[in-house]
Amino acid sequence: MDEVIIKGLTKRFDDLTAVDHIELNVPEGSIYGLLGPNGAGKSTSIRLLCTLLTPSEGTACIGGFDIIESPVSVREITGVMPEESNHTLYSTMSTYENLEYFGKLYGIPDAEIPERIEELLNFMGLWERKDDPAGELSTGNRQRLALCRALLHRPKVLLLDEPTSALDPIAAKKVRELILSLAKKYRQTFFINSHNLAEVQRICDRIAIIDKGRILLSGKTKELQSKLQASQNFTIRVTDDLEKALSIAKSMSFVTSAEKEVDSLQVTIEDPIGNNSTLMQSLLSQGVRIIEFAEEAATLEDLYLDVIKGGVNQ
Numbered sequence: 293m294d295e296v297i298i299k300g301l302t303k304r305f306d307d308l309t310a311v312d313h314i315e316l317n318v319p320e321g322s323i324y325g326l327l328g329p330n331g332a333g334k335s336t337s338i339r340l341l342c343t344l345l346t347p348s349e350g351t352a353c354i355g356g357f358d359i360i361e362s363p364v365s366v367r368e369i370t371g372v373m374p375e376e377s378n379h380t381l382y383s384t385m386s387t388y389e390n391l392e393y394f395g396k397l398y399g400i401p402d403a404e405i406p407e408r409i410e411e412l413l414n415f416m417g418l419w420e421r422k423d424d425p426a427g428e429l430s431t432g433n434r435q436r437l438a439l440c441r442a443l444l445h446r447p448k449v450l451l452l453d454e455p456t457s458a459l460d461p462i463a464a465k466k467v468r469e470l471i472l473s474l475a476k477k478y479r480q481t482f483f484i485n486s487h488n489l490a491e492v493q494r495i496c497d498r499i500a501i502i503d504k505g506r507i508l509l510s511g512k513t514k515e516l517q518s519k520l521q522a523s524q525n526f527t528i529r530v531t532d533d534l535e536k537a538l539s540i541a542k543s544m545s546f547v548t549s550a551e552k553e554v555d556s557l558q559v560t561i562e563d564p565i566g567n568n569s570t571l572m573q574s575l576l577s578q579g580v581r582i583i584e585f586a587e588e589a590a591t592l593e594d595l596y597l598d599v600i601k602g603g604v605n606q
């Protein structure tokens with residue numbers, strides 16, 4: 293079942309179309325990553341989904357509720373971490389009180405609130421700071437608190453705008469593990485904006501790439517990555533005569549780019565299965581001694597850069 297269904301969702305700010313007829317489906321229990329450059333429309337999409345903004349056209353359904361017709365129900369079943377989440381905390385209230393207030397607002401039974409708060413604050417390493425005013429926390433700790441707040445009422449769907457952008461590497465890893473376990477164990481659905489491509493590659497089972505309000509590419513992370521396998525990068529190290537190896541590589545019709553690095557060649561080979569051994573044989577037969585001929589795994593970063601530059605056929 294699709295937990296989030298986005299249908300022709302559009303947002304215009306005067307002449308600017310920030311979100312342009314996007315169509316996306318997010319299955320229950322999946323972790324969906326929305327990637328794109330600055331100003332692409334990622335945060336606007338999240339603001340639309342969490343009903344902070346009204347669409348100019350189109351709509352979306354979350355957990356079966358339409359964001360235009362049933363915004364209250366949508367808010368009940370979603371947890372949101374907006375881009376400016378640091379500013380949406382009550383700075384004079386303590387860390388604990390922020391969560392307590394929010395828990396009451398969301399109708400969590402009074403008896404359960406302290407237990408849930410303690411569990412989350414402990415997990416996020418904030419328990420020692422529970423009595424400090426939220427306004428006195430560091431940026432990263434405020435981001436941790438905002439994440440606790442998004443999770444507190446155990447929503448079915450989480451809309452997180454760059455949830456780990458201010459976190460140190462250890463905290464970011466913990467959050468990634470938490471997201472993975474919640475999706476798996478409780479089938480909570482995550483829709484995450486991020487600039488951290490390595491992070492998205494690790495946790496998101498599906499991604500979409502957005503630019504200028506339009507979805508350029510979307511699908512399962514693994515399948516999209518395999519699109520890149522049509523041409524592949526290789527690192528070639530030789531004992532000496534890097535120049536000779538470079539000119540041999542450049543002479544091959546299937547080598548689309550060959551560059552010399554400090555002590556290696558970086559070569560892109562079209563249809564690498566077969567062609568890579570042709571290049572290898574050619575180097576060996578002309579007396580080049582190869583130390584390493586290594587394939588580089590296609591990363592989400594390659595895909596992202598290709599799509600943003602318009603290189604991948606969609």
Ligand SMILES: Nc1ncnc2c1ncn2[C@@H]1O[C@H](COP(=O)(O)OP(=O)(O)OP(=O)(O)O)[C@@H](O)[C@H]1O
Nearest residue numbers: 305308310328329330331332333334335336337375
């Ligand atoms: N309230 C607003 N009024 C006018 N224009 C807006 C408003 N909110 C966003 N925009 C514009 O909409 C476009 C998309 O902005 P958005 O914040 O969604 O981008 P983003 O993908 O989240 O970027 P970033 O990676 O920098 O966070 C931008 O051109 C932005 O200037």
Ligand SMILES: [Mg+2]
Nearest residue numbers: 334335336375
């Ligand atoms: Mg943004």
